[in-house]
Amino acid sequence: MSTSVAWEHELQSWLEPFLTHLHHPARRRMCPLYVAGLIGPGERKSLQPIAARLAPVGYDQLHHFVSVGPWDEAPLEAELLVQANRLVGGPEAVLVIDDTALPKKGTHSVGVGPQYAGAVGKKANCQVLVSLTLAKDEVPIPVALRLFLPDTWIKDPERLQRAGVPEALWTERSKPQIALAELQRVMQAGVSFRAVLVDAGYGISAPFRQALTALGLLWAVGTVRIQKVYPADVQMVASTTTRGRPRKTLVPDVEAVSAEAMLAKVSWRWVTWRRGTKGPLRARFAAVRVRVADGPAVQLRGHAAQHLPGEEVWLVGEHRSSGERKYYLSNLPPDTTLKQLTSLIKARWVCEQAHQQLKEELGLDHFEGRSWRGLHRHALLTLIAYLFLQHVRLRAATGGKKKSQRTTTATQLAGHPAHAA
Template sequence: MTIELDPMFTTDVAPDLSGFCRERLSPLTRSDQRRWGEVYIRGLITVPGRKSIRRISDYVVGWRADQCLQQFVNQSTWQWEPVRRNLAEYVTGLVVPKAWVVSEAVFPKNGASSVGVAKQYAPSAGRILNCQLGLTVQLAGDSASCPVNWRLLLPRCWDTDEPRRERAHVPTAQRHRPYWSYLLDAVDEMTVGWDLAPAPVLVDASDQGDVELLLRGLEDRGLRYLVQVAPHLPARPARPRAPGGRVPSVGELALLAVRPAASTLNWQTRTEARAATTRFVASPVPGEVETPRLVGTAVHRHRHRPPRHLLVQWTVGRSRPRATWLTNLNVARLPQLIDLVKLSARAGDHLGRMHDDVGLRHFEGRSFRGWHHHVTMSSIAYAYRLGQELHDRPDELLLRPYA
């Protein structure tokens, strides 16, 4: 079928979008899929307000093509993994990644039919919502970041609700898993399946209770990380048969952090009302235990595992730290480490922009594959916008990642 697009949305608004879509959607084997993919991406970029399939059809195609777009997004079986890999290669060329920022994405919903929806606690929102929860990995540089990989976090209640699973076309292998398992699975796909050069992994795990499994998983993969943790978290695993050795919490170590072995950096932030001094302190985590590392069927000791350090952010004059992180990065380069902290916050701003700018939260479908198709198309649409914004800022390409 030949799709005649409304000329209003093919020239003045996004003149080079067709070529961009051809490149980003080249992993799709069928020409009709590539064409409807361009229609959908064009709608996410150009349609004002809510970007529903009906509004995209009316604005971009100019005739009622709802069923064709529904088929492409919700029913078609095209694989999103190759498309995401292609997108990651493009973003890597656009913005030299200084970090892989792992973020939670919240999709508020009405009703209970959309895949993965439940009344559940959303850490990034700080409350219980009826929503879908997604995990995304963003390639982040100093000036921009873009999601390239996604996971839908299935609530436990979806494991046994076979009628809902069947209606939403949830694959049998897709079950509830802990957050760290989804995260490591996404990272494995990017490093092994896509062969991307890894950057430090940044993640806010301050609401997670099994952070040690996440840290060990990243360390076993030889990855560097900066993980925000809750103050009550044990600073290290309990030592087996240790003589009376109570493991201190991260918060307790934070209160003792300013000592000769610590690295400290202060700076002032000024607002119209006042100036505040912020202090970052990096200190070794004492008493770490070398543990076996599983490689294939043999057990080896990972003797060159970088030591863990505690990074603490204080607002001078306050009695408690503002935030705490565990990291295996080189704390001697404290200014660059703090740049990563700020980078994580800016990546969150980019993700927030996606909700309305490219309709990330506007998806109305209910199927598992439909959700993955939509977030993939939204990521491509956002990458296009970033490319336009960075067109006149080539200095971003000169940045170098944290080493």
């Protein structure tokens, strides 16, 4: 049996738990074909090129399956969570929340508009998907992708209707709000992980951090150097104001300072968190216990909108050899070591590899349809394809030396030379 026939046969068998949720025979036939088209060879992974490579399957059949067919994605999304949890879930796993941009031309694709795109480091015409990735031992499995709708779309009901956006979503939702909704769905499905990791785009949101804590989760988030914090031993005392009525609200006995200023008082040391392909990955780190200034807003010492001390957490700083400086907050326990903090914080970057492979290997950003349903179905099928590839890779790894992360299973199965992820 050829390599191509072998993996396609295995894919058909592996997909059975997903196919049971597609009750129509035509959909049960189209799903494996579309996933195989995403995995297989070819520069473009949009509908027309996939259909051409899968002849005699027609474009109209695939288009109907992905963009029009009346099937429910929720059972397949739930099955994806079950299978991902089985593969990498557990007490050593982390859940990474991030977003990824899909560059687009024109104005008709759902959610498209001038937005920040990390891939180019500036604003670009693109769609932005909020992503959740389950990862363990540097093995990522993206488990959710949800489109963020910019204000220009939310304020245009006719545009939303044309793109088929469900009416329940015709209200403004920030990326952190979308992420929290998906996080709760993941938790309700029983997915197991140790902590949630996010970058500063989400971490600067006090309501987001507070929601993570309210869910009983451990977390490590990026923040900014100007984030105001108090010393961990800050005391709440009666106000000493001499004007007006005595205030009943207690106030902190010291002023909040920036994260940058707080860490300037702490000793720094070199930490190596893992060995990369070019040698040890290391930087200078410092950590101190603080209380974040994200409590109720009050007037303090003549200044309005000052925040009282909130949760006690770790404030962590990183000085990279390039001169770049980064800041983080984490609610890990007080006895956590600097090495443990660093290792957890750095585990977040595994999702960037997953995003790159979803695009370069599986065509996440190749979808040319304009509808909400079509985009989310295409994204879901790329997630299922990625999960299958990780299943194959991890199974192969148990039989011998672990394969390099820089050689993707997709290129191996497709019979092409691997390229860097």
